[in-house]
Amino acid sequence: xxLLLAVFRKELLDSIRDKRSLLSLLLFPLIGPVLMSVAxxxxxxxxxxxxxxxxxxxxxxxxxxxxxxIQSRDIEVVPPPGDIHGAIRDQDVDLVLVIPDDYGQRFRTxxxxxxxxxxxxxxxxxxSSVRRVRGVxxxxxxxxxxxxxxxxxxxxxVAQPVTVTEVDLSTPKKRAAIFLxxxxxxxxLAAFMGGMHTxxxxxxxxxxxxxxxxxxxxxxxxxxxVLGKWLAAVVFSGASATLTLACTLLALGQVPVERFGMSLSxxxxxIAVVLVAVLPLSLFVCAAQMLVASFxxxxxxxxxxxxLMVLLPMVPGLVFTLQPxxxxxxxxxxxxxxxQALLMxxxxxxxxxxxxxxxxxxxxxxxxxxxxxxxxxxxxxxxxIFGR
Numbered sequence: 508x509x510l511l512l513a514v515f516r517k518e519l520l521d522s523i524r525d526k527r528s529l530l531s532l533l534l535f536p537l538i539g540p541v542l543m544s545v546a547x548x549x550x551x552x553x554x555x556x557x558x559x560x561x562x563x564x565x566x567x568x569x570x571x572x573x574x575x576x577i578q579s580r581d582i583e584v585v586p587p588p589g590d591i592h593g594a595i596r597d598q599d600v601d602l603v604l605v606i607p608d609d610y611g612q613r614f615r616t617x618x619x620x621x622x623x624x625x626x627x628x629x630x631x632x633x634x635s636s637v638r639r640v641r642g643v644x645x646x647x648x649x650x651x652x653x654x655x656x657x658x659x660x661x662x663x664x665v666a667q668p669v670t671v672t673e674v675d676l677s678t679p680k681k682r683a684a685i686f687l688x689x690x691x692x693x694x695x696l697a698a699f700m701g702g703m704h705t706x707x708x709x710x711x712x713x714x715x716x717x718x719x720x721x722x723x724x725x726x727x728x729x730x731x732x733v734l735g736k737w738l739a740a741v742v743f744s745g746a747s748a749t750l751t752l753a754c755t756l757l758a759l760g761q762v763p764v765e766r767f768g769m770s771l772s773x774x775x776x777x778i779a780v781v782l783v784a785v786l787p788l789s790l791f792v793c794a795a796q797m798l799v800a801s802f803x804x805x806x807x808x809x810x811x812x813x814x815l816m817v818l819l820p821m822v823p824g825l826v827f828t829l830q831p832x833x834x835x836x837x838x839x840x841x842x843x844x845x846x847q848a849l850l851m852x853x854x855x856x857x858x859x860x861x862x863x864x865x866x867x868x869x870x871x872x873x874x875x876x877x878x879x880x881x882x883x884x885x886x887x888x889x890x891x892i893f894g895r
């Protein structure tokens with residue numbers, strides 16, 4: 508046991524002194540959540556209704572009733588630019604409402620009058636304004652249509668035999684699921700990246716530098732040697748996951764989603780549960796990374812393998828986000844998939860049994876032990892030790 512701890516301290520100190528290991532621990536947790544918060548804030552701001560809107564209208568004199576209705580909805584009507592298309596292309600205005608000259612004639616003869624909303628659909632920042640103007644024009648059309656039907660002695664409700672109403676059973680936290688879905692993927696990705704450099708450097712890196720052979724001739728079993736290296740990588744992986752979770756929650760707290768009746772906050776108990784679900788995965792992740800890196804002939808080749816492994820936590824995250832799947836019991840037996848399913852249930856506020864936590868943790872530990880034993884067996888092979 509003392510030799511195992513000695514290997515663990517040696518690898519841990521080497522990783523702490525290595526700037527690349529510290530960067531892999533700190534870079535993603537600090538930069539990733541900040542970038543995500545900025546992107547989500549911009550997305551929320553673009554979806555938010557525009558409080559004060561100035562609407563350029565061409566041909567306002569052709570539809571005084573429509574203009575009065577628009578102004579009653581807190582929209583200021585202003586003169587249009589001389590070159591409408593050019594002004595929109597140059598982003599001088601967001602949109603222009605164009606009322607043709609025959610609007611009044613068609614309106615008086617009870618024919619469909621056409622108005623145009625000239626805009627640039629490729630600009631996300633204008634979509635909220637476009638939706639607001641379209642909604643106001645459509646509301647005016649519905650009001651006029653109802654009055655026309657009523658003037659003919661017909662109840663306007665006859666034209667609408669069925670009315671659909673929605674009963675929303677979602678909670679503020681579930682409504683924010685589109686944002687909260689990013690938390691599991693970020694935390695799992697951090698678990699992969701945090702200990703990646705330590706796991707790679709302690710296997711392929713040491714073999715390339717020639718420092719692995721002295722360790723192998725020391726009076727310590729191959730399995731304990733691998734365990735010592737593995738524990739050092741687990742420390743970095745777990746620390747990265749914990750730091751990423753904290754930074755992500757702080758970053759998401761700055762996203763103004765309350766105006767949409769959403770909640771991005773997690774209670775301290777839920778945060779602890781997230782860590783309980785994720786940290787056992789660090790055991791398997793680091794063991795798998797060491798196993799894969801043992802097959803690499805150089806540190807650079809091992810980094811290539813690791814970059815491919817980083818894609819693994821993104822796959823279930825994208826699947827659960829784009830195609831929501833109901834959690835099944837067999838998922839808990841699959842490392843990474845089980846953690847993803849658990850986190851999604853916790854974040855959405857759905858009940859999770861402690862048996863599910865135990866199953867996911869035990870499956871991750873079992874997979875980690877298998878990888879450790881295989882890596883220890885590889886360290887007995889001359890081709891693996893000398894990279895030939």
